[in-house]
Structures are given as C-alpha cells and as structure tokens.
Amino acid sequence: MLSLNVFQVICEFLTYKELTKLAQTCKKYKKIADSDKFWKNEAVRLFMSELDLYQIYDEIAIYPKLAKHENELSGSQWKILVKNQFEIKYSWKQLEGENLSKNEIDELYWNISEELKNPTPPIPSLKAEYFPSNYQDLLGNSLFLDPNENSSHQGILQIFNSNFQGFCAEFTSISHISMLISAVYNTWSPDFELKNYPWIMKFYSLLYQMISINCKFSYSKIVCYSGENLLDEYMLRWSAFSAAMQNLSEFLRPFTEMVNYIRNEKIKENLKTKEFKLHILMNKLWKEEVFEKIQAELSENILNLWRKIRSSDSDSGLNLLIKSMDCIIDHSVDEKNLLFKNHTHHFTAKPYKFIHDQAIEKTKKYYESLNFSNENWRTIIDRDIRIVKLAFLPATQKAIEELAYSKIQKIIASQISKEFSRFSIKKIYPYNEQIISEYVYSPIGLLLFHQEKSVSKVRSFISYGLSKESYINLFRIYNDGFRTISTIYDNQDQEIELKAKKCGFSSEGSRCSPTTELENWLLENIVII
Amino acid sequence: MFYNFNKIEEVKIRLRSAEGHICEVEESAALMSSFIRSMIEGFNEVTEVSLPNINSVVIEKVIEYMRHYKDKDPPIIKKPIISSKMEENTSAWDAGFIDADWNMVVDLMTAADYLMMIPLRDLCCAKMACKFKGRSIDELRAEYHIENEFPSEMEENLEFQHPWRLE
Structure with a gap:
C-alpha cells in the first residue's frame, strides 16, 4: 500500500469522482480523500474556476498584483459545499415538464451556473447616471429603466412570455400567494422539497439556492486569506458577483417580469407590494453569506491599510484602499x-x-x-x-x-x-x-x-x-x-x-409617497408562512 | 592564442547509490535536483553526493531524466489528468520514460521526492493516478490487495453521501 504522502500527491491528479471511489476502498484512503484541500481544488475547478479577474477586470486590478499566500486552514467544509451544489443540480430536473423540456432545462441551468462561475464583464452602455461600481450602477440606473424595453436575452426564456396565464393559474391557494409575497420581499428561504410549489416558485427556489451556494463558495475562498490579501480577494470576488448580478438581472428579466405579473394579478390593488428585483435578492444573499460574516475583519483591515498609507511617504496600497471602500459603500447603499x-x-x-x-x-x-x-x-x-x-x-x-x-x-x-x-x-x-x-x-x-x-x-x-x-x-x-x-x-x-x-425622493432618503407602513404590515401579517 | 571552450570538460557530480555504486552526472543536469543544488551551494567543493535510499537502477533512470531536461523545462501535467493514457496527459518522451512497472514507478517517485525534483515526482504521481482512473471500487481493491474494512450499511451510506454518483 502507498504511503500517505505519496497518496496525497496522487489524489491531486484525480477528479472528485475518482477520489470518491478511492475513498470507498478503505478507511485510510477515505481519511485522505475527505481532506479539505482536495475538495477545495475540486470546488474551485468545478464551480468557481480560478477567475483570472486581473485579466477580466483589468481596469479594477490592483497593481502591483499581490502575491497572495493562502492560510493553511480555510475554515470551511468544501466537500459539503460541493455536495450541496450537486444536489441543486439534480433538483433542477424537477423543473422538467409541460413548460420546459430536459434540454431546455439543461441549457437554462448551464447559462445561470456559467454566469455565476465565470461572469462576463457587463457591456458598457449609455446610462442616465454614472456610478463607480456595477452594483451602484444597477441600483441607480434601475430608477431610470424603461419597463417597456425588451430584454436582450430572449431565447429560451420566451417560455415565460408565452405562458403568463398558465403560470399564473397555478397560484391557487393563499399559501402560494403568501409564498410569492415573501419571495418578493426576499424573506422566503426555500428548501429542496419542491413538489407542491407552483412552477415559478420551484424555479425561484432553485435559483435562490444556486446563488446562495455560489456566495458560500466565494466566502470559503475569501477566508483563505488575511490582511491586505483578504481585501484584495474580497474586492475581486465582489466585483465578479456584482457583474454576475448585472448579467443575470438582464438574462432573467422575463422571469422577474413573470413574478411581478402574477403579483399584479393576484394581489389586490390596496395591498400592492414593491416589485421583485433579482439584484436585490442577490445582494441580500451576498450580504448574509459573505459580507456579514467577515464585516469586522474587512473594516479592521481597511483601517489598518489606511493607517499604513498615512504613516508612509508612498501611495502604495492606495488603490486597494479605494476599491475596498467602494465595496463597503456598495454594501451600504440601497434604492432609497x-x-x-x-x-x-x-x-x-x-x-x-x-x-x-x-x-x-x-x-x-x-x-x-x-x-x-x-x-x-x-x-x-x-x-x-x-x-x-x-x-x-x-x-x-x-x-x-x-x-x-x-x-x-x-x-x-x-x-x-x-x-x-x-x-x-x-x-x-x-x-x-x-x-x-x-x-x-x-x-x-x-x-x-x-x-x-x-x-x-x-x-x-x-x-x-x-x-x-x-x-x-x-x-x-x-x-x-x-x-x-x-x-x-x-x-x-x-x-x-x-x-x-x-426623482421623487425626500431628503430623509425615502420615497415621497410613503409605503413603509403598508410594507411593514404585510411583512408582519401575511408573509410569514 | 584562442581557447577551444568546447574542450573544457564540465564538472561532474558523483552520485553514490545504496549499493555503493558511483553514477556520474554533469553538474548542470544535477542542479535540477534542489537537494543536490543545496549540497553544492552549501559546500563549494562537493563533487560526491551519497544517496543511501536509492538504488543504482533508479539513479540511472533519474540521471536520464536530468540529462533530457538539462536545458529545457519539463511539461506541466494538468490536474486532474484527462485520460488514463499517459501520452494524452503529457509529452511523448515523458510518457515513454515513465512506461515502467508499478514498483519502478514507486521507487522513482520516492527518489524524486528525496531529491526534491517536483516535475519528476508529479510525472510519477500522474502515472499512478492513471492506474486508478476508470477503475471500479472492487477492481481497485483486488489490484492493490486492499481489504474491505467497511460494513455493508456503511458502504451504502458512503454511496448515499455522494450525490455525484448519479452523473
């Protein structure tokens, strides 16, 4: 039998499937094949890819590039994350049926997962306002969006446009409606038990879980670093995620329109809630799964970096400070x-x-x-x-x-x-x-x-x-x-x-026509399932 | 007066094997090994290095690899490997070089590890990984004489823990 050291190196040349098989041969190999290191490599390869953000987002890159050293203990369970990601992938099959064929479902899954894994930089376009980051741009320019403008990604998502009545008819009970309202308010945490959901809610649920697990992967990668390296990794991952946010918001516009259409049809005028927006949901998940967990560390590192720049004569690190502060500003702003x-x-x-x-x-x-x-x-x-x-x-x-x-x-x-x-x-x-x-x-x-x-x-x-x-x-x-x-x-x-x-905002930073009371009432009385 | 530099003989390093045999290799080739490099740089006059864990057959094989890559970088093998055939994972020369029996590959791998030659170590590990690739659990157990230590319920549980088995 091979020694443990040799076996560890060999495992690096195998995929997760082969590793799993080896792990099942005996206890000794199982112990090695369960180690975080292998699963981290596999997770990055399969679901994150080592984003060469320095190349993709050249303009945001920090120069000189940081030679980053990962901490030995990543503090997360990569294998569980990989497992969860596969579970989501298999649950996706539950969407097959009258509305979408297997191939269409696979294509939809592939599009969304690729965008989350390896986001393309958003295409520059004429905007009503200039904002310094993708997320602020998404928030700010959605105020000026023309709701009648068609999505540039029609393709497979035509299905949403052609089946408005059918999807709407599936919302037959009060529990379905309250599910929809809590989804609109981003207070619904779906699970894998999709059987009794309307199709739209099944899709929402899987999308939610895909985004959530993507955030968990990002968190696990970010916490591999400390100090300025952590700031650099966070800034890059957030830039990638906010680019995905922008692209998916555009790609899945027919879906968000569908949700809002059902909301309009099923909820009485006097109980109207705010509109569902995908980027708001994605931002909420990022905050919960990533930002809030390392907020204290990020703030401390930013302040330390600032102190270092202040006390030195050179501006080295200033770019990283500016970009890190942009991230903090992104997490502090909302539509209001x-x-x-x-x-x-x-x-x-x-x-x-x-x-x-x-x-x-x-x-x-x-x-x-x-x-x-x-x-x-x-x-x-x-x-x-x-x-x-x-x-x-x-x-x-x-x-x-x-x-x-x-x-x-x-x-x-x-x-x-x-x-x-x-x-x-x-x-x-x-x-x-x-x-x-x-x-x-x-x-x-x-x-x-x-x-x-x-x-x-x-x-x-x-x-x-x-x-x-x-x-x-x-x-x-x-x-x-x-x-x-x-x-x-x-x-x-x-x-x-x-x-x-x-633009209809008061100096207190809220809309002139207050809907807050109604929103609060709805949250307390209806949406809790 | 002109010197013919080609005639100046390169310094040779003598590698002493486990059996006490001496195998000679040019210094520029021997520097591929971080272990030998540190010996030479640490003690200026060193021309002989003792390798008590490595037999002369394996040392000759290592020297063959050192000489081949004396002036160029060895190819990097992609992780994970894409095929169970070595020629699809690396260069033809590397695939031919490592086409040896299991014991030889293990010995070479141990030697590469000791001599701190990462490209050679990776080549051996990739070769071993090829032998695992595409085999069922039972085949692996039979080939490497591994006893099944898992009770049947646990084995079922292990299967259940791996959702990718459905792929």
Whole structure:
C-alpha cells in the first residue's frame, strides 16, 4: 500500500469522482480523500474556476498584483459545499415538464451556473447616471429603466412570455400567494422539497439556492486569506458577483417580469407590494453569506491599510484602499439612500457609518500625535486630505477636513501669537486702509485682540503681516478655512437634494409617497408562512 | 592564442547509490535536483553526493531524466489528468520514460521526492493516478490487495453521501 504522502500527491491528479471511489476502498484512503484541500481544488475547478479577474477586470486590478499566500486552514467544509451544489443540480430536473423540456432545462441551468462561475464583464452602455461600481450602477440606473424595453436575452426564456396565464393559474391557494409575497420581499428561504410549489416558485427556489451556494463558495475562498490579501480577494470576488448580478438581472428579466405579473394579478390593488428585483435578492444573499460574516475583519483591515498609507511617504496600497471602500459603500447603499450617498448629513447607512466613525476617531488621534513643529505640516495635512477625498464619501471628507483645519488654526494661532507678543509698534506699514480694517474685524483680528487689547498694535501688526506674503497666506487660511469647507459641501448638498426631489425622493432618503407602513404590515401579517 | 571552450570538460557530480555504486552526472543536469543544488551551494567543493535510499537502477533512470531536461523545462501535467493514457496527459518522451512497472514507478517517485525534483515526482504521481482512473471500487481493491474494512450499511451510506454518483 502507498504511503500517505505519496497518496496525497496522487489524489491531486484525480477528479472528485475518482477520489470518491478511492475513498470507498478503505478507511485510510477515505481519511485522505475527505481532506479539505482536495475538495477545495475540486470546488474551485468545478464551480468557481480560478477567475483570472486581473485579466477580466483589468481596469479594477490592483497593481502591483499581490502575491497572495493562502492560510493553511480555510475554515470551511468544501466537500459539503460541493455536495450541496450537486444536489441543486439534480433538483433542477424537477423543473422538467409541460413548460420546459430536459434540454431546455439543461441549457437554462448551464447559462445561470456559467454566469455565476465565470461572469462576463457587463457591456458598457449609455446610462442616465454614472456610478463607480456595477452594483451602484444597477441600483441607480434601475430608477431610470424603461419597463417597456425588451430584454436582450430572449431565447429560451420566451417560455415565460408565452405562458403568463398558465403560470399564473397555478397560484391557487393563499399559501402560494403568501409564498410569492415573501419571495418578493426576499424573506422566503426555500428548501429542496419542491413538489407542491407552483412552477415559478420551484424555479425561484432553485435559483435562490444556486446563488446562495455560489456566495458560500466565494466566502470559503475569501477566508483563505488575511490582511491586505483578504481585501484584495474580497474586492475581486465582489466585483465578479456584482457583474454576475448585472448579467443575470438582464438574462432573467422575463422571469422577474413573470413574478411581478402574477403579483399584479393576484394581489389586490390596496395591498400592492414593491416589485421583485433579482439584484436585490442577490445582494441580500451576498450580504448574509459573505459580507456579514467577515464585516469586522474587512473594516479592521481597511483601517489598518489606511493607517499604513498615512504613516508612509508612498501611495502604495492606495488603490486597494479605494476599491475596498467602494465595496463597503456598495454594501451600504440601497434604492432609497443611493442618491444621498454624497450628502454630508443624510447618509448614515451602517457598514459605512462604522468606518466613518472609526476614521474620525483615528484621525483625531493621528493629528494629535503628529509633530507640527517642522515646516512640513501643510504637506502632511494636504496629503492626508487628498487620500481621504479619494477613498471616502463627502460626509467623512468634510468631518476630516474640519479636523484638519481645526488643527491648522491652532498651529497658525500659536505661530502668530508668538510673533505678535514679540512685535512692537513702529509704524503702520503702507497698505490699503480698508483691507487692514477688514482683517482687524475678522477672526484673526479677534485672536490678536484677545491676546492684547491694543487697537493700534493690532492694526500695526496686521499691516506688517499684509506686507509679507507668508503672513497673508496664514491670515487667509485662518479666516477662510471653515468658511470654504462649509460653502463647498453645502452647495453640493443642495444640488443632491434638488436632484433627489426630481426623482421623487425626500431628503430623509425615502420615497415621497410613503409605503413603509403598508410594507411593514404585510411583512408582519401575511408573509410569514 | 584562442581557447577551444568546447574542450573544457564540465564538472561532474558523483552520485553514490545504496549499493555503493558511483553514477556520474554533469553538474548542470544535477542542479535540477534542489537537494543536490543545496549540497553544492552549501559546500563549494562537493563533487560526491551519497544517496543511501536509492538504488543504482533508479539513479540511472533519474540521471536520464536530468540529462533530457538539462536545458529545457519539463511539461506541466494538468490536474486532474484527462485520460488514463499517459501520452494524452503529457509529452511523448515523458510518457515513454515513465512506461515502467508499478514498483519502478514507486521507487522513482520516492527518489524524486528525496531529491526534491517536483516535475519528476508529479510525472510519477500522474502515472499512478492513471492506474486508478476508470477503475471500479472492487477492481481497485483486488489490484492493490486492499481489504474491505467497511460494513455493508456503511458502504451504502458512503454511496448515499455522494450525490455525484448519479452523473
């Protein structure tokens, strides 16, 4: 009999079927063939593929590419995931029948599984709005979609269009209707027992499970890494998943239209619910199966990376920080708050809010720890604000800019106060009297008055300062810092509010015509099966 | 005055087998083995390496492989293998080289592992995997003298655990 080490290498050359056979020959081989390593390789080969996202999504790739080392313990059960995936594949056969033949079912399964496994980058098209990520684009531009526009993927899914009445007629009981409502609300967790479901709900159920298992595979792959590698892997997997989300939403549009058609036919007008959207369901599953499980680790790694970039002179890692923050923003936006994500007051969604709070807390400490006695303080703060503006949303940018200017004001105040105490009145330096008066009655004048209540000394010092360029700059920064920040962000906020109003959103980030109460009532009273 | 560099003889490394026989191989070919490379780099004057676990027949076979791939990279064998025939998984030369009996392949594999020659080790493992591919559980047990340790209920359970059996 072969030694264990040799056998382990041999197993790498076998498929899951051959491995399973070997495992059934004796206990020793079973133990080796059950090991996570083999099943991970098989799972990746069969259902995930080692996506060369660096090639597919060239524009999002991080350069230089990270040489990623996987942790030894992946912490997941790859074999169980492979098994579940096969169970879904076999359950798919239950869809065969009057509506679809075996070949059509196989083709449908193949299309969906390939898209999840190896998503194609979405084709660029003219959009009403520009958004920085696939998911935000999907959310944002669905507000402007023309519902009468036909799906570009008709083919096999014509079946949905030609059988509206037949599919609808299968919804005969209240349990079917409530099943549909909970599906629309994404609160339905289907199982493999599909026998008594209407065909549409069987399809929904299998689709749900395929997406769910795909998310579980992604999670298992992501947790193989740690630190910056984890951020990189997460960013790549999420980009791939959101691309699949966009492609499947388009491909399965006839199915979502079917669900919404049944909802319209079967639910009374006064109990109308929101529309079913596939990307909302897919995002919910990703959040449950992937994001929420590693949210804390992701946030910690993002903050650590930011700290590393801050304390070094180079921008190495900045691209990864920006892309990772885009992922966090993606998980924080929804249809209601998306238009307000750049608003400095009305965007308080949770995953982002946590990083925002931490960022401010850490910035306070960072600025306190910095030694501003040298001449470089302006360069350090300017670089810090540049990074924040690239990676964070305006709410964080504003808060950190305010902290920076508060720090700058303190430094300027201390510099000027020192000069002022040493200054003795010699003359009023030649300068426009009106400009000198403006500065005397400005925050800088107030600062000097607080120190020494002598109008003539203050006037003389200001006229002296205005004759030197370095002082003029300090006076301006001291006087205008906060005023400039507020003006820029207030104007931006007003523009957002105006635009949102045009789209039917209130400044609280919800629709002007409130349906929330009805939605809540439905959730509590009908959809619980 | 012109030197004829072709005439300068390459340094040879002497490999001492388990039986004490000496097999000589050019240094550039021997460097394929990470084990020999570390010996040469670690001790400058080393020209003889003792291999007490490997017999001279196997060493000759290893040297044949080293000489063939002295100036080029061996082909990478795809995992998992696509066929039970070696010529469909790798180059014709590799397939011919590894076309040996089971014991020889096992010995070669052990030697490759010891000498830290990953391409040769992979070639041997792929050859062994070919022997498993496409065989039923009973055939595997009979060929490799494996006793069935599973009670019949457990065997049925193992079958049930593998949904891909339906494929």
